[in-house]
Amino acid sequence: MFKFQDFDGKILALRAEMTAPVARIVTTRMPSVPEPIRLFYVTNVFRYSQSYLKREREFCQAGVELVGCNTPEADGEILALLISSLQKVGLKEVRIDLGNASLLKDLLDTAGLNEQQKGSLQNLLSCRDSVNLKKFMEQNDFPSKLREAFLQLSCCRKLDEVTSISLNASKYDKANKHLGSLLELQEILVDYDIEDMVFFDFSLTKKIGYYTGMVFEASVPNLGLPLGGGGRYDKFIEKFGKLKLPATGFALEIGKLLQALMAQGFEIPEETKAKVIVSSKFRNTAVEAVKLLREAGVIASLEVTRRNLEKTMEYGKFVGTDYVVSVGSSLKNPVTVYDIKSNVSRSVMLETFLREIGGQS
């Protein structure tokens, strides 16, 4: 986080993400708003990024939060909204990889490992190193049931594949509850018809520690970095005040979406609006012409420099203008239109010209 000092010595920081600010707003400004509360944002956040490609520190993020509800239906809505948002911007082959933050945590607790061992196990899981995972579990005397569950879970790729995992002992109650919630979520995904796009990833652990339920990342095959992600955070909002509110949401990085679109062959459409400079000795007619052009949706500007037509044309060429329009004392008479690209001029009524370049007048 970027931190600095205010004049009175207080520490100020630039926001690195929006979930914390949203939690603060919900607690302090919306205490009596009925739940669930659905919020969205599109804003800039500031982070030190490791990128060796660009020295970006400011990122534009778009995100949503669904506050005050802890049902799988709320999680399903967030995932469905995430997928439709990505499809709406034009991305193809979108996929979500989803894990459960508490499932891994509770299983690690049952295994009775210390913090360092937990770290190395998590590392083995996220590196998909099944050979060393087996070794590690043998060395640390994992009960055979737990050992099997870890190996099976790291092989599951769809949410409903977790049905095969059996951990029937009371010490696994919590873990079983999380497995059940994954199955429930899968049913909701089927209702939304998005189950083919959502995959299970046992090892997915976000660096942000506040997640308590599902955690997920969105990606497309053409870009090697996640487009965004999110999850459920049921114990986070209470840190900002008295309200104990469960919540779930996601954030997308707009820059990454653009990169992904480009990688999929998307081209930013060219500006279709015509650009016109109006030049005249008769200021009142010129002002009127500019007004008419702008009302018709044309990008029009008035020549304000009092330079001659030739200079205006040169300038127009440089800044990418399409036409220079020279008007006389009245718009009842034809105007002279200079086409900058073809260097051809002609005399035409302003209305006719507007119709030709696709203005709405």
Next chain:
Amino acid sequence: MKKKIRIAIPNKGRLKQPAIKLLERAGIEILEEERTYVSRTSDPRFEAIFARAYDIPVYVQYGAVDLGITGHDLILERDADVLELLDLEFGKCTLVVAVPETSTINAVNEIPALTRVATEFPNLARKYFEENEMQVEVLEVSGTSELAPKLGLAQIIVDISSSGETLRKNNLRVIASILGSTTRLACNKIAYRTFEKEITELLARLRGGL
């Protein structure tokens, strides 16, 4: 058409030949001269890119390539967020702290404050000295750091050593080891998801060739 899986191979140095040979044993023969940017391979699903071993961790992290063969030490030095799928077991080396043979320093805790340290591994060196609560001045050089003490540029160096030969030739003595390293198969996190089937198969073949 389906995207090919790109695998980055060191373009020079001691990791290059063993990497090419290992891939060959796993059924991926490089068909084109490495001067080309992208080389075809005998397996149509894969193509090879030759790049600096030092840059490969970053290429992999940002998905410029899907897989990369490079040193564990370099992955750590570049702090790259990648999957290390397999220890390829060659290119064994140790990152060490070394001083001139004539130096009176025999251990890390004897290094005086503000000593200049020349290294190609500034991040790992800084981290190491910070963890040992020592204040040194890390000087980044891009090669032949073993010359630095001779030239009076630095009093000690942090560099990799495999046989210790280069250090001995330059009259340098190891006083501490920072970490051991071997060559790894690094993988982009998203690529692992996209190409899981192909990558799992490649892993099995690479294990067979080790």
